[in-house]
Amino acid sequence: MTSDSPNILLINPWIHDFAAYDYWAKPLGLLSLASILKTHGCNIRYIDCLNRFHPNLSKIISSKEDGRGSYLKTRIPKPECLDDVPRNYSRYGIPEQWFINDLLAARQPDIVFITSHMTYWYPGVFETIRIVRETYPSAPIVLGGIYASLCHDHALKYSGADKVISEDGEKVILELVKEYTGFSNNIKFDSGQLDSYPYPAFDLESKIAFIPVLSSKGCPFSCAYCASRYLNRQRMLRSPESLIDEIAYWHKKYKVIDFAIYDDAFLVDAKSHATPILEGIIEAGINVRFHTPNALHIREISENTATLMFKAGFKTVRLGLETTLFDNNRLDNKVSEFEFEQALLCLKKVGFSKKQICAYLLAGLPDQDERYVIESIKKVIESGITAIPVYYSPIPHTVLWEKAVHCSRYDLNSDPIFTNNSILPCRKEGFSWEIISFLKKLAAN
Numbered sequence: 001m002t003s004d005s006p007n008i009l010l011i012n013p014w015i016h017d018f019a020a021y022d023y024w025a026k027p028l029g030l031l032s033l034a035s036i037l038k039t040h041g042c043n044i045r046y047i048d049c050l051n052r053f054h055p056n057l058s059k060i061i062s063s064k065e066d067g068r069g070s071y072l073k074t075r076i077p078k079p080e081c082l083d084d085v086p087r088n089y090s091r092y093g094i095p096e097q098w099f100i101n102d103l104l105a106a107r108q109p110d111i112v113f114i115t116s117h118m119t120y121w122y123p124g125v126f127e128t129i130r131i132v133r134e135t136y137p138s139a140p141i142v143l144g145g146i147y148a149s150l151c152h153d154h155a156l157k158y159s160g161a162d163k164v165i166s167e168d169g170e171k172v173i174l175e176l177v178k179e180y181t182g183f184s185n186n187i188k189f190d191s192g193q194l195d196s197y198p199y200p201a202f203d204l205e206s207k208i209a210f211i212p213v214l215s216s217k218g219c220p221f222s223c224a225y226c227a228s229r230y231l232n233r234q235r236m237l238r239s240p241e242s243l244i245d246e247i248a249y250w251h252k253k254y255k256v257i258d259f260a261i262y263d264d265a266f267l268v269d270a271k272s273h274a275t276p277i278l279e280g281i282i283e284a285g286i287n288v289r290f291h292t293p294n295a296l297h298i299r300e301i302s303e304n305t306a307t308l309m310f311k312a313g314f315k316t317v318r319l320g321l322e323t324t325l326f327d328n329n330r331l332d333n334k335v336s337e338f339e340f341e342q343a344l345l346c347l348k349k350v351g352f353s354k355k356q357i358c359a360y361l362l363a364g365l366p367d368q369d370e371r372y373v374i375e376s377i378k379k380v381i382e383s384g385i386t387a388i389p390v391y392y393s394p395i396p397h398t399v400l401w402e403k404a405v406h407c408s409r410y411d412l413n414s415d416p417i418f419t420n421n422s423i424l425p426c427r428k429e430g431f432s433w434e435i436i437s438f439l440k441k442l443a444a445n
């Protein structure tokens with residue numbers, strides 16, 4: 001680094017919500033940007049407001065062996081507009097004073113990058129921005145991430161950031177550094193080639209409990225409830241060699257055992273993409289565990305892919321089923337009943353257990369008859385695997401958005417806070433603990 005290298009602070013903000021849990025969640029995009037900045041000569045500092053392993057903790061809070069775990073939380077007042085929801089509201093992540101102390105321990109930043117995740121978590125982002133602004137009034141603040149892309153105008157108007165970016169951060173980050181600090185360097189990677197990116201800077205974390213990996217970006221499907229196409233217009237693939245090298249790197253250098261595959265479409269075109277990756281992992285003899293929190297495409301699970309996943313060390317196989325109604329009313333066309341049954345046969349045959357195979361089922365969709373959710377849960381259980389009800393969150397720019405706006409008891413267009421799936425925003429009869437507990441109990445059978 002030279003004395004004129006800019007000081008850059010990157011922040012993963014708090015979550016404000018009724019509930020939150022770390023299911024292999026990490027700000028992969030932000031840590032990828034951190035690495036790009038470091039590679040290009042910037043001084044980097046990272047603060048993770050969700051840090052479950054913060055050095056101030058006298059003991060580790062509830063953590064599972066596979067990397068998942070609880071966040072610290074502080075009860076805070078619920079937004080007034082959600083008064084009808086009989087649930088407690090919290091700030092998830094480190095206490096406010098720890099954050100302020102961490103900020104003060106950093107050198108005066110020349111620019112601050114803050115990411116964002118779920119649209120309805122924006123109050124946590126705004127609070128993060130407010131405290132950064134109070135601590136470093138002259139530092140420019142740039143906001144990116146999912147909320148910033150999906151609710152760009154809202155973020156521009158209310159976030160308090162100096163700039164809100166909706167493009168891929170990799171494409172604009174170095175330009176932004178130049179714009180705000182005057183610093184530039186020769187570009188050492190190609191934003192259109194995933195293989196050319198430096199590995200995300202997980203070494204900035206207090207502890208690496210697991211690593212998320214991405215073998216591809218984007219998805220060729222356009223399910224009515226999903227924003228994958230909007231967020232990643234172009235599908236990009238990484239070569240098997242590059243991904244396997246990265247997994248081996250984290251495993252050897254940092255003894256990481258658990259890896260979460262973050263792809264939206266890992267198994268799509270399996271023959272040319274996932275198959276060589278899985279074969280390469282097996283061949284390299286890397287003894288690790290894989291988890292698939294973002295769900296796998298059921299159609300692509302054959303005896304061959306199932307065998308390779310099992311041998312490669314897949315421990316959590318989440319399937320994007322959404323419903324067991326296989327008719328024209330589906331909101332996607334990614335799986336048929338026959339394909340679902342075949343996939344289960346293959347997964348069980350090669351050795352995956354009932355607990356390891358889980359199917360996501362969507363609940364709380366606009367105009368959805370709850371009897372179908374109940375029926376779907378029962379069918380999934382009958383088929384010998386685990387059912388996970390997932391509550392629908394309306395997402396702007398998706399096909400289902402207008403219908404959600406029409407059906408919701410809230411004015412979804414007025415405030416992204418109403419898109420929170422915990423409040424069942426599109427359920428005609430309103431929020432109900434009874435239905436949530438009933439579906440939870442049913443799925444646990």
Ligand code: SF4
Binds near residue numbers: 228
């Ligand atoms: S297949 Fe999955 S990632 Fe792709 S559009 Fe549908 S829900 Fe989204």
